[in-house]
Amino acid sequence: MSRLAILCPGQGAQHGAMFELARQDAGVAEQIQKWSLSDRLGMPLDRILADPSAMFANRIAQPLIVAATLAAWAAVRQLLPTPALVAGYSIGEVAAYCVAGAISATDAIALAAARAALMDRCAQPDAPQSMVSVIGVPAAVVADLLRQHHLHLAIEVGETSIIAGGLSRAFAPFNAIIESMGGAVNPLPVGVASHTPLMTAALEDFSDLLERCTFADPRIAVLSGIRAEPVRQRQQAKADLAQQMVQAIRWKDCMDRCAEQGITLALELGPGAALARMLHSRHPHIACRSLQDFRSLHGVAAWIKRHAD
Incomplete structure (x- = not known):
């Protein structure tokens, strides 16, 4: 029996076509419009996607990556078996909880934007x-x-x-x-020292935001980046999401946990393919691909069908 893991990326692999595969689904394209990303990001989405300096600015990059990841999930979720596990790398952990049904896409994007703003405040101009x-x-x-x-x-x-x-x-x-x-x-194209004590000043405010957010128990287990353990309860999820701002992410252990949990198939939602490459390199028996490897949603479905029992 195949067991699927969904991988949600962090910053570093943004590109101008990061929404294109998801937009092949007309319903998802309409959903992206309803997220009002231009208002959330401070400028039109297509203008951001044409401007690398905007795409990699932290205040834009974090909500942009979450939005692109969740657009991809909306486009492929009906093509996939129910995942056994979701894992998010850095800001990808916020997207992971949406994939797992704990928070809405609009709340996830808003949390990512707030997280980025709070982290930016921790970086002083005279101490980059x-x-x-x-x-x-x-x-x-x-x-x-x-x-x-x-x-x-x-x-x-x-x-x-x-x-x-x-x-x-x-x-x-x-x-x-x-x-x-x-x-x-x-x-790396990141201007804040994420997952280090330099983000401590943002911790309390982000914890407060998480407490006010509508957050349910995940329907699918999510790997905690800081503990490499499956999370199934909302209070643990909120605590770990806050603490990962200031604590190191144990991604090596998260990859090993995927293998220990019997994962046989992993799909990275993108942008980028680094997580799929890392997991397959460490555990070659797990079939791993990223959405950016495919030209069409039909291609994704065909790959899943070949590898799923």
């Missing part, structure tokens, strides 16, 4: 923040170096791959050491 990927050096060694340079582990990706965040000025000496050890450091 950055996030980088670090590969090629054991994660335990990198974690020790981060502490020495007053930087922070943000996401555990693998045994020799992590995401780090902190004040931009602290990265130059850290980067030099990593490169001297044969590793590589690559800057």
Whole structure:
């Protein structure tokens, strides 16, 4: 029996065609219009999709990615078996709770916009923040170096791959050491140090927003990014969504949890395909694809049919 996981991405892979596959469904295209994204994002959606500087600005990127993910879900959900698990990477965890039926799409997009605004307030103009990927050096060694340079582990990706965040000025000496050890450091298009203590000032206000949001128990288990455990109750969901702003995401453990839960099939809703690639690389027996691999919704349905029992 096949068991499907839905993967909801974070920031970094936005592109101008990120809504196109979902818009092939006329009903979904109409639904996107009803979300009033231009009002939520502060400018017309098509203008944002034509402007990379807008697409990657944090205040726009977070609600934009959630909206694109949920548009994709609306387009494919009737083509899929009921998922056994949903996992969201960073801001993707907000979208994951909508996929799981805990919150509405409009509330998820609003939460993403509020989250982004609160996080932006944590970054001061005279103390800019950055996030980088670090590969090629054991994660335990990198974690020790981060502490020495007053930087922070943000996401555990693998045994020799992590995401780090902190004040931009602290990265130059850290980067030099990593490169001297044969590793590589690559800057990410994110201007706030997500999942680190630098976001602490946003925690209380975002927790309050979550408490006021209409939130039900998830109908499908959602993996907590900070605990790598399935969440089935709304209070735990809200607590974890708040805490993941300031705590590292255990994505490596989330991927392992998918395998432990018997997942045989995983579909990333996009934009991007990084989550599908990472999961398949770590657990090759899981058939993994991203929606962006397909040219049509019919193609998605055909792939699912081939791999589902």
